[in-house]
Amino acid sequence: MYHIDLTNLKNFLADEESQKRLELKCDNTYQEIIIGNLNNQKPISGCMSCSSIEACGSMPVDEREIVEVSCDGLLGTDYCEISPGLDDNIERDDLVIVTVDGFQEIAQIVSKGELVKIKRKGQQLFGEELPKIIRKANQDDLIKYEKNISEEVKAVPIFKEKVDKY
Numbered sequence: 001m002y003h004i005d006l007t008n009l010k011n012f013l014a015d016e017e018s019q020k021r022l023e024l025k026c027d028n029t030y031q032e033i034i035i036g037n038l039n040n041q042k043p044i045s046g047c048m049s050c051s052s053i054e055a056c057g058s059m060p061v062d063e064r065e066i067v068e069v070s071c072d073g074l075l076g077t078d079y080c081e082i083s084p085g086l087d088d089n090i091e092r093d094d095l096v097i098v099t100v101d102g103f104q105e106i107a108q109i110v111s112k113g114e115l116v117k118i119k120r121k122g123q124q125l126f127g128e129e130l131p132k133i134i135r136k137a138n139q140d141d142l143i144k145y146e147k148n149i150s151e152e153v154k155a156v157p158i159f160k161e162k163v164d165k166y
Contacts, residue, residue: 024092035114061117062126067133068116071107075100079120080107081130089136097141100131106145107133 065082067090069075080098082090090096090109098107111119120126137145 027092031113031115035118038118059121059124060126061121063117064130066116066120066130067112068110068119069096069098069107069133070110071098071105073105074103075105075107075131077110079116079125079130080133082133083135086133086135090133095137095142096133097135097137098131099134104134106137106141 065084066079067082068077069080070077075098080096090112092109092112094109095106096109098105
């Protein structure tokens with residue numbers, strides 16, 4: 001999430017998995033520091049992300065299990081609600097299946113936890129209908145996703161030809 005550059009440590013780590021674990025640990029530590037600092041701040045004249053000084057202070061915190069996801073499809077970057085029972089299994093960078101308006105997409109978890117609650121409160125979001133994460137993506141989902149991407153590439157020239165024709 002914070003993309004802390006640890007490439008200089010590459011020579012000291014045994015493999016990419018070790019580097020990824022270290023990056024995640026550093027990101028989590030950094031996030032805890034940010035959240036701790038935000039929670040310890042004394043409001044002087046509001047958070048400056050609102051037009052009203054009192055707006056953020058009176059805005060309730062959405063206590064649902066919500067994560068921020070990113071997707072190349074129709075969803076883009078959005079907040080999604082985690083279906084009950086999945087929260088313990090979902091981590092940052094996981095690929096998940098999201099359902100919204102009758103369709104499903106593969107998305108990647110960008111952020112979760114207290115930071116998402118703080119961001120949403122700052123954006124004055126509360127209680128709105130959200131896309132739902134129904135499960136983690138499995139190998140079959142990833143194969144289907146890769147096949148769809150391949151078919152999209154093949155469809156582009158056909159689409160352009162039809163547009164030019166009509």
